[in-house]
Amino acid sequence: MATLEELASLVKGKVVGEKDLEITGVSGLDTAQPGELSLIAAAKVIPVARTSKAAAFIFPSNLREFKFKGIEVDNPRLAFAEILWHFHPKKTYPEGIHPSAVVGADFKQGVGCHIAPLVSIGGCVKFGERVVIHPGVVIQDEVEIGDDTEIKPNVVICSGTKIGKRVIIQPGTVIGGDGFGFERNNQGKHFKVPQVGGVVIEDDVELGSNVTIDRATTGQTVIGAGTKIDNLVQIGHNVEIGKDNIMVAMTGIAGSTKVGDRVTLAGQAGINGHITIGDDTVVFARGMVISSLPANSIVSGQPARSHGEDM
Incomplete structure (x- = not known):
């Protein structure tokens, strides 16, 4: 529980109404109960807000004329997220290794690590501090995982993978499986190319469920700091992804492509191999990119072209 004034201070907002109003939780407009705080992100939801049971609202400054009580902020979605964390803080786990976990030789860990039941950890693995490993995780040899x-x-997590600090990896993801590399021989058979490189996941990355990130043929497949990858995304071998990207579900990136910073790939986007995607580019849902794109491109369609042209 917190007062409206306390929550406004948390998100650097302005109280509109009773500053001592006690807020018991956070909920959506349709499901909010008396005492709860809800979100008005845009004018189109005002009719729903008028009938909501919420005690108060987070709303943007440009909607102050509608005289809702609550907290006025510049970015209501961000403020809502910050208040959600206040009411639902990150869970903590006891330090220790469960007896059913299997741990290889020369395992090193920092303070505060939690290793759950039925975890398998290979040899020469290194953890930083406060690393949390949930049940059923497999970590192969020579993996490094950073703090928190x-x-x-x-x-x-396959052998040789390097994972940074504050990374979150959702259930079922596979990091460092073999890249899809084959050459046809003189007999017309597919000859497997050894995949002997690795994967680097930098700080503050989040990977959704059932993401697959292939190890490099040689060198590294790289996911840049702050990048967020949704469920069921495939990253091919030797792909290099920059910082603070968003990649929505079922996107696929073929091998050896380089993606810049702050790129958005919407759902089911397909990116050809051996090309470059410039910084701040947006690829709309199901866009099929077959050649390199300069920075600040906005494309859609199959094959992808300027979004205005596609329309």
């Missing part, structure tokens, strides 16, 4: 990283159930 959390690995959810049934993730597989």
Whole structure:
């Protein structure tokens, strides 16, 4: 529980109405109960807000004329997220290794690590501090995981992978499986190209459920700091992804492509191999990018072209 004034201070907002109003939780407009705080992100939801049972609202400054009580902020979605964390803080886990976990030789860990039941950890693995490993995770040899990283159930992290700090990996993801590399020989058979490189996941990355990130043929497949990848995304071998990207569900990036910073790939976007995607580019849902794009491109369609042209 917190007062409206306390929550406004948390998000650097302005109280509109009773500053001592006690808020018991946070909910959506349709489901909010008396005492709860809800979100008005845009004018189109005002009719729903008028009938909501919420005690108060977070709303943007440009809607102050509608005289809602609550907290006025510049970015209501961000403020709502910050207040959600206040009412639902990150869970903490006891330090220790469960007896059913299997840990290889020369395992090193910092203070505060939690290793859950039925985890398998290979040899020469290194953890930083406060690493949390959930049940059923498999971590192969020579993996490094940084401070405050959390690995959810049934993730597989293959040998040689390097994971930074504050990374979150959702259930079922596989990092460092072999890249899809084959050459046809003189007999017309597919000859497997050894995949001997690795994967680097930089700080503050989040990977959704059932993401697959292939190890490099040689060198590294790289996911840049702050990048967020949704469920069911495939990243091919030797792909290099920059910082603070958003990649929505079922996107696929073929091998050896370079993606810049702050790129948005919407759902089911397909990116060809051996090309470059410039900084701040947006690819709309199901966009099929077959050639390199300069910075600040906005494309859609199959094959992808300027979004205005596609329309």
